[in-house]
Amino acid sequence: MKLTDIHIEEIYKFTRKHYVEYYDVQTELVDHLANDIESICAENSNLTFEQARDTSFKKFGVFGFMTVVEQKQSYMTKKYFKIILKFAKEWFQLPKIILTILLFIGFYQLQNNSNAYTVYVTVFGFVFIAQVTLTIINARKLKKEFKITQKKWLFKNIINVQGLIYSAFLLFYVFDFFVPDGKDFLMMGDFRKVFSAFFITFIVIFGYITLIIIPKKAEELLEETYPEYKLI
Template sequence: MKLTNTHIEKLYKFTKKHYVEYYDVQTELVDHLANDIESICTENPRLTFEQARDTSFKKFGVFGFMNVVEKKQSQMTKKYFKIIFKFAKEWFQLPKIVLTILLFTGFYQLQNTSNAYTVYVTVFGFVFIAQVILTIINARTLKKEFNLTQKKWLFKNIINVQGLIQTAFISIYSFQYFFPNNAKEFLVMADFRKAFSAFFITFIVIFGYITLIVIPKKAEELLAETYPEYKLV
């Protein structure tokens, strides 16, 4: 059996019915199912399309497509963080390394002042709140796009929503773990702890700049690299 466009459309509906909401994941599954169905029908020509489809689906086990979706989500999340660290590495090369050193030096010297803890908390709070606000705005934008196109893209969702949520909470966890709990403790830190704190808050600023400004600006380019078919949507 050679599958027709009608069969392919049915497979898209089938994956969606089985809780695969992202178009890119649906496409991968549809390609796999289509090839498998054709092989099954070659071996047993008496089977109908639906019977061959169900036979293929059973190969995914009791959890159906869930494992595939989770694996794909993990893969795309890793890709997102690799992109972040790729851009972050640029800040430790010329000419951006100069600005990085100035930021680090400024934060380190700031620790000798009485209001250092307040400034650190304010900087971190600003980055965290900006990430939360952008997450809400992006989630609404994606919802509007879905209403127009009826397509969701996993990597686009990670770039605009899931990635920001994860980086925000990773940041707040790290801040609570690595920094003193009050201004008094902050002022009496040893030199190594001060240097580490200055480095960490510098990284938070750079990290925030990348997630809030750099990646959103390059989002369409990154999506087109990840999904060649995205250009056609």
């Protein structure tokens, strides 16, 4: 059996029915299912399209497409943080390393001031709140976009929503764990001061990358990930 466009559309509907919401993941599954259905029908020509489709689907096991979706989600999330790491490395190369050093020295010297802890918390709080706010704004934009295009892209969702919220709460837990409270902050030794200054410098850079750099390059990153995205 050679599958028609109608069959392909039916497979897309089938993936959506089984809780695959992202178009790119749907497309990968459709390609796999279509090839497998044709192979199954070649072996047994008496099977209908629906029977061959269900036979192919059973190969995914009791959890259906869930495992594939989770694997894809994990892969794209790792890809997002690798992109952040790539941009972060640029801050330790000329000419940005000069600004990085100045930020570090500034935060280190600030720790001699009684208001240092307040400044640190304010910097962290600004980045955290900005990430959460941008997450909410982006989620609304993607919801409106979906009503028009009827397509969701996993990596686009990670760049605009999931990645930002993961980043925000990652910073929250790390800050809470590594930075002492106000009283202990003033009693830190030199090693702890260096570490705290480095950490708050990293927060500034991390916030700049997630809030400014990646949003600016979002379309470029999506086109690199999905060659068909620019055609939509």
